[in-house]
Amino acid sequence: MNLPEQIQIREVGPRDGLQAEPEFMATENKIALINQLFQAGFKMMEATSFVNPKAIPQLRDAEQVVKGINRSAEITVSALVGNIRGVKRALMAGADEVQVVISASEEHNRRNVNMSIRQSLIQLEEVVPQAQQSNLVVRAAIATAFGCPFEGEIPLKKILGLINNFQQLGIKQVTLADTAGLGDPLLVTKIIQGVREGYPQIELALHFHDTRGLGLANALAGLQSGVTILEASLGGLGGCPFIPRATGNIATEDLVFMVERMGIQTGIDLTKILTTARWLENLVGHELPGKVLKAGISGGCFVD
């Protein structure tokens, strides 16, 4: 089995996870969560989202959250932005990186940001240079890259087209997101191959939702294809407001458990993040889908 020696896990719970929570999490708890995670060895984190607070009230405290993070040279604090105003807010707050999102599916993009893909691309042409002039790293995420609930499978050329746009804007980091949890390991392998052939200089990251339970299998396929940046959410925090009981991102600690068992280095202290995950579960007041959280690292069942 062909696997990388080490990978980076990019924690997205504070953004993708919390934005899907029904309750607003107190700012000091968000800051404590992020600082505990950086303490546990993360280097990259999507800390919050500088979008319209009316659209995502759960993250309306983005400025205070970013300002509250204990900074060190080797960590990258990233925030989602949708427009120029978001870039300015992220910059003022002290973010290192901004992430822009565009969907590979016309219908999904419309529902997600109320614009056509064309309109989103035009907006990127002003947002991205603005961020780059401010020395912010720009990461672009492609939502529904592995399938759309409205449009079904996404042709590879749609993904390549978007990456071409990103590259022309000077973007080097691209995240392929399985927003609806419709990807499978073979599709993941094919799309990564296609992107690698077309755009070898792009640094790929993968973002899987565990909506249908394939999250870690898809992550494994990504690792076997040589991708070394995977996104995950502590405890599997998040989910989907449109699917009752559906899970969100793959659980960070389950991903760490899997890859470390295979001898892949993550630099993350699994015991520490499990402690944080249990604290988080109490904090949000409901069960989180993460499984190592329930079963523990070494415990097991006596019956077959």
Added chain:
Amino acid sequence: MNLPEQIQIREVGPRDGLQAEPEFMATENKIALINQLFQAGFKMMEATSFVNPKAIPQLRDAEQVVKGINRSAEITVSALVGNIRGVKRALMAGADEVQVVISASEEHNRRNVNMSIRQSLIQLEEVVPQAQQSNLVVRAAIATAFGCPFEGEIPLKKILGLINNFQQLGIKQVTLADTAGLGDPLLVTKIIQGVREGYPQIELALHFHDTRGLGLANALAGLQSGVTILEASLGGLGGCPFIPRATGNIATEDLVFMVERMGIQTGIDLTKILTTARWLENLVGHELPGKVLKAGISGGCFVD
């Protein structure tokens, strides 16, 4: 990605799933469950267990269950047995196959069947010939093959030693079981390779528990290693009496979803088994861990 064109999914919910349920399921419901699943395209099923009803009261109706199954030429009705008495009961009831279980871990074997591995092997020497003389197919399962909560990682030579014993008894079908959900995809690959090299004529099956969320990733590793018989439990029915909220076997419908998306034939009607899984969830009266059951086949989430 190297994958088989078709696989057999061996349903174990009626045995491994139901034995872990706190409540006794009415015999007619067990029979309806099994018949609906065979109707949906399964060819192999672990229908029940002919062990001491005091040990597993949930399956005390094993005779009636096996007798109630609508038989056809191409299906194999299997039952777990622990001793000569179990073989005789399975034969009388009309089972096609009996499964014997032995653990690769001394401590787990003791806790599971209250015997040393040596004692279990001596017992197999009378149980297996008895079954073979009655023209019952004999399948042997190795519990905790991918790790034991008490003894940690299991040396490959222990597994090879047991398979050697099985082969000497004329057993051709062997199931490697990740009883405690401690396996990882790389370990799965290594163990399968080791068994293949040592015993190429043995037909391997894999049995994964999703205790730590790695079930489908491990199944993928098994498929990539060329194994074409995977066990699963409808809805992920089962779990572990020793780990609150821990999940049991991988969910059949999630496995079917994954492999069919990759173009691997299973012969199973996913829509039909989802209907049965929803009925089963109502029947047992609690949420089942299966994820396609929650999210559906094509639905998805609008947020990234």
